[in-house]
Amino acid sequence: MRRPPLISYTMYALEATEYAKExxxxxxxxxxLYKAYWENGKDLGDLAVxxxxxxQCGLDRAELHHRLESxxxxxxxxxxxxxxxxxxxxxxxxxxxxxxxxxxxxxYRDFQAVVERVLxxxxxx
Numbered sequence: 001m002r003r004p005p006l007i008s009y010t011m012y013a014l015e016a017t018e019y020a021k022e023x024x025x026x027x028x029x030x031x032x033l034y035k036a037y038w039e040n041g042k043d044l045g046d047l048a049v050x051x052x053x054x055x056q057c058g059l060d061r062a063e064l065h066h067r068l069e070s071x072x073x074x075x076x077x078x079x080x081x082x083x084x085x086x087x088x089x090x091x092x093x094x095x096x097x098x099x100x101x102x103x104x105x106x107x108y109r110d111f112q113a114v115v116e117r118v119l120x121x122x123x124x125x
Contacts, residue, residue, distance in 0.1 A: 004037055008044035015073035016050045019064050020057065028057040 013033055020029035032053035036042040042049045047068065055061045067073065084094070091103035095111070098118035102110070 002038065002041065004041040004043075006041075006043060008037065008046075010044050011074075011077065012047060012050055012068050013044040014077045015068055015071070016054060016064060018073040018076055019067055020054065020059060023059055025057045025059055029053060029059065032056055 017026065017029060017033070020026050033044060033050070036049055036053055037044050044050065047065065050068070051061045051065060054064050088101055089103065093105070094101065094103045095106075097111070097114045100114050100118070102114070
């Protein structure tokens with residue numbers, strides 16, 4: 001994992017993920033976007049990058065393009081955003097383990113400590 005030189009505007013990527021989910025390709029598409037950004041430094045705000053990943057997952061590039069241009073999934077993505085914000089999520093990545101919510105890139109020991117606390121104390125929420 002290499003930190004890319006840019007931070008992408010990901011609204012199209014989030015909307016495209018809804019399309020992939022609708023077509024049973026959520027995980028391959030998500031993994032493809034992750035690799036494109038974190039391994040190859042691609043801009044996930046670039047429609048050509050998103051469409052290329054979709055194509056590699058067997059998704060219909062032209063149909064996806066039309067859906068993104070028409071903002072077909074914007075309401076669903078914004079609904080998810082508002083729900084996450086209401087739950088206290090204010091950054092990404094976000095993790096909920098038991099009743100513990102934390103955001104941002106974290107070292108393995110942080111996850112281990114929270115999981116141990118949940119398992120030991122029964123703090124599942």
